[in-house]
Amino acid sequence: xxxFDYLRADDRGQAIGAAAEHTAARYLGGGTNLVDLMxxxxxxxxxxxxxxxxxxxxxxxxxxxxxxxAGVTNSALAxxxxxxxxxxxxxxxxxxxxxARSATWPRSAVMCCSVxxxxxxxxxxxxxxxxxxxxxxxxxxxxxxxTPFSVPRLPVWQYIRPT
Amino acid sequence: xxxxxxxxxxxxxxxxxxxxxxxxxxxxxLIGTRKGCNQGACGACTVLVDGERINAxxxxxxxxxxxxxxxxEGLAQDAELHPVQQxxxxxxxxxxGYCTPGQLCSALGMxxxxxxxxxxxxxxxxxxxxxxxxxxxxxxxxxxxLCRCGAYNGITxxxxxxxxxxxxS
Numbered sequence: 525x526x527x528f529d530y531l532r533a534d535d536r537g538q539a540i541g542a543a544a545e546h547t548a549a550r551y552l553g554g555g556t557n558l559v560d561l562m563x564x565x566x567x568x569x570x571x572x573x574x575x576x577x578x579x580x581x582x583x584x585x586x587x588x589x590x591x592x593x594a595g596v597t598n599s600a601l602a603x604x605x606x607x608x609x610x611x612x613x614x615x616x617x618x619x620x621x622x623x624a625r626s627a628t629w630p631r632s633a634v635m636c637c638s639v640x641x642x643x644x645x646x647x648x649x650x651x652x653x654x655x656x657x658x659x660x661x662x663x664x665x666x667x668x669x670x671t672p673f674s675v676p677r678l679p680v681w682q683y684i685r686p687t
Numbered sequence: 688x689x690x691x692x693x694x695x696x697x698x699x700x701x702x703x704x705x706x707x708x709x710x711x712x713x714x715x716x717l718i719g720t721r722k723g724c725n726q727g728a729c730g731a732c733t734v735l736v737d738g739e740r741i742n743a744x745x746x747x748x749x750x751x752x753x754x755x756x757x758x759x760e761g762l763a764q765d766a767e768l769h770p771v772q773q774x775x776x777x778x779x780x781x782x783x784g785y786c787t788p789g790q791l792c793s794a795l796g797m798x799x800x801x802x803x804x805x806x807x808x809x810x811x812x813x814x815x816x817x818x819x820x821x822x823x824x825x826x827x828x829x830x831x832x833l834c835r836c837g838a839y840n841g842i843t844x845x846x847x848x849x850x851x852x853x854x855x856s
Contacts, residue, residue, distance in 0.1 A: 530703045603805040608813045620808040
């Protein structure tokens with residue numbers, strides 16, 4: 525893993541300001557996705573901006589939707605009764621998101637399953653060579669952000685000849 | 688940097704790249720938390736942060752400054768095992784024991800999730816806040832913790848018994 529600077533944002537303004545000031549900066553949430561990719565040198569940010577201290581509330585909007593704070597974890601989002609009642613597909617996607625990779629990714633709430641993973645599970649396996657966004661693209665901004673890079677091909681069955 | 692680990696304030700100067708797992712094992716000599724896959728797949732490194740379970744291998748220690756972390760070393764009180772540890776002994780919830788610290792912490796985190804009414808991938812009624820810890824629910828919720836010895840029957844029995852006792856008390 526390449527060395528990086530670590531900054532902790534206390535509010536939205538700081539998070540946005542820090543990202544504008546630093547090149548090759550990445551927002552850091554729970555890290556289960558980003559840290560793994562950094563360890564493999566797939567992601568090489570120069571600066572990590574920790575956004576876990578940002579708003580962790582889910583609030584009603586005037587238009588009748590929900591505003592999800594950047595500090596809301598995916599498991600908290602899936603557990604929210606408003607999400608469960610009004611957006612069951614989102615709740616289900618979050619809860620089962622990592623199941624397409626259950627052999628290598630735990631399905632429990634230990635891992636914040638990302639919509640990146642959810643999009644894998646909703647794509648036919650044989651065509652899932654890269655990840656396509658299933659929601660608005662907001663790279664690394666929120667718990668349901670979409671990462672814009674491709675992921676390695678899902679493991680496919682390989683026949684190994686007996687020697 | 689400073690963390691509260693098993694009720695004790697601990698300090699260390701570490702590289703930002705240090706995972707919470709490496710902080711525990713390499714800097715603070717708390718080797719109960721295991722390093723299995725080191726990529727978030729096996730759950731052997733599961734610890735509790737403010738009561739919630741996380742994979743310590745994918746957590747950057749710097750992010751958890753000031754938080755309260757519980758590892759397997761913090762479960763027993765004096766010479767008395769935690770009820771979930773006792774249940775693992777009684778139900779043969781382990782064989783080689785490598786995954787056990789993670790299983791124990793994960794079970795405790797999961798019990799909290801159940802109490803808070805958090806659904807899982809197999810919860811039929813998403814709107815229910817009172818989810819029964821069925822065999823299927825327990826298996827699903829513990830699926831992030833692998834056991835290569837295959838002691839899963841004992842593990843789920845131990846956890847089910849702990850939850851049942853908890854429910855009665």
